[in-house]
Amino acid sequence: MTLNFSYSFPALRGIQANKEFYTVICPLRLIPKIFLFDEEEIPPEHRAQRLMNKSRIPEIANYILENPKEYVFSSLTASVDGELNFQSISEENSDIGNLTISLDSKFLINDGQHRRAAIEEALKISPDLGNESISVVFFHDRGLKRSQQIFSDLNRHAVNTTSSIGILYDHRDQFALLTKDIISSIPLLERYTDKEKVSLSKNSPKLFALNHIFNTNCRLIGKKKGELLSEQERSFILEFWTVLVESIPEWKLVLNKEISPRELRQNCIAAHGVFLEAVGIVGHYLYVNMPTTWRDFIKKFHKIDWNRDNKIDWLGRAYGPTGRINKTNETIHLTSNLIKCKLGLDLTESEREIEIRFLEGQKIEV
Structure with missing residues (x-):
């Protein structure tokens, strides 16, 4: 299937629980444009993630800006509600290829919403950061319950360092x-x-x-x-x-x-x-x-x-x-x-x- 209007990323394909997921490298300049998060004041049971603590954003943004040669970010994790198509580069390398995502897809960050917001703020001050990149793990969205479960599973075993x-x-x-x-x-x-x-x-x-x-x-x-x-x-x-x-x-x-x-x-x-x-x-x-x-x-x-x-x-x-x-x-x-x-x-x-x-x-x- 060819998607005429789409995002295209070099990607690695993996399997978890018999379901495909994809890891891509995304330029920072695209992060604020394609990744949205659910900030509406709606009951928790109807959201796919917690409300964002906006007081954390300046601290994370300053971390990027003050350490431009040393900052480190872990991957964002997102669900995609839309058409995905993965094309392998060859039969021998079937899990390396190109991932295309329809332009009208909705992206929901399951893990990393504060990093995403901080990246947006940092880009306003230092646009050159847009040429740098971050890894993103994509799961195919299967509805609110699945997105909530992804969020829960990602945080279930997380232990904050002392x-x-x-x-x-x-x-x-x-x-x-x-x-x-x-x-x-x-x-x-x-x-x-x-x-x-x-x-x-x-x-x-x-x-x-x-x-x-x-x-x-x-x-x-x-x-x-x-x-x-x-x-x-x-x-x-x-x-x-x-x-x-x-x-x-x-x-x-x-x-x-x-x-x-x-x-x-x-x-x-x-x-x-x-x-x-x-x-x-x-x-x-x-x-x-x-x-x-x-x-x-x-x-x-x-x-x-x-x-x-x-x-x-x-x-x-x-x-x-x-x-x-x-x-x-x-x-x-x-x-x-x-x-x-x-x-x-x-x-x-x-x-x-x-x-x-x-x-x-x-x-x-x-």
Whole structure:
């Protein structure tokens, strides 16, 4: 069959579940023109995919634009509602050939709608990207139920990587690079940081999770992942960790193998992410307000009772009534509030508001 008005792609043919599918290489400039996605506010049961999270698009588009020689995209997967015709180049190479798709076909992206939208935005800023390409896997559309099933199957076994793994494998972000440098340069962190998990089991031989150290670094100077670091900020963060490690006796006990990481996590809040990120908030306050004397305040940490049995200080802040450590933005701030008070530092207006709400809640419970 000859399709007079059609798209034509060099393609590879494959078989899955006794059904043909095709992998093609598509120029980026064609992506916004031929691939559509279902954005209508209609009930989920009548859509073939989830609604797009538009807040993700600028981040992905910037990733392309900021890394024009390094960006990597996996294949798009799409269903085609229309006529497809595959012509092999020869009998010997029957699965290599040319795929033609009728021009009036409808394309529905089953996997990759955010990449597709980001490509469109990137092309507006850098049209030259249109000459580059992306692989696309085509399935023949057999109706809404089949398209929904494809979406479900593609996502059924998808497992997101942990944020710690993302940081470990990131060789571009300055915060990620600095965090890994700090860990490798400080023996306690090098030995007792889990570089894969985001939370530690009670029997873990580690003290810290990589993502907690990363988040603490972000809080220390009030910046986010992807932002640039000045040399002054880099130097401060590195020195901060050096001073902090020397100022917490409980950490030294673990380093000297006098107690195990498990024992420390059971008995001390200083072995948990809520503590680290709270310290990041305190450190940021010192960085901004006490640029020459901040070390003196951190050295006072050895005088603070970090024991979980110290319920007067930490119950309701670092952990709840059951004794379970609870790391939320609120508990991080409540923990940092108390640390600041113990160091003789003033609370900011927003911190005072958090403290007032907490104290009022304590009165109600009593």
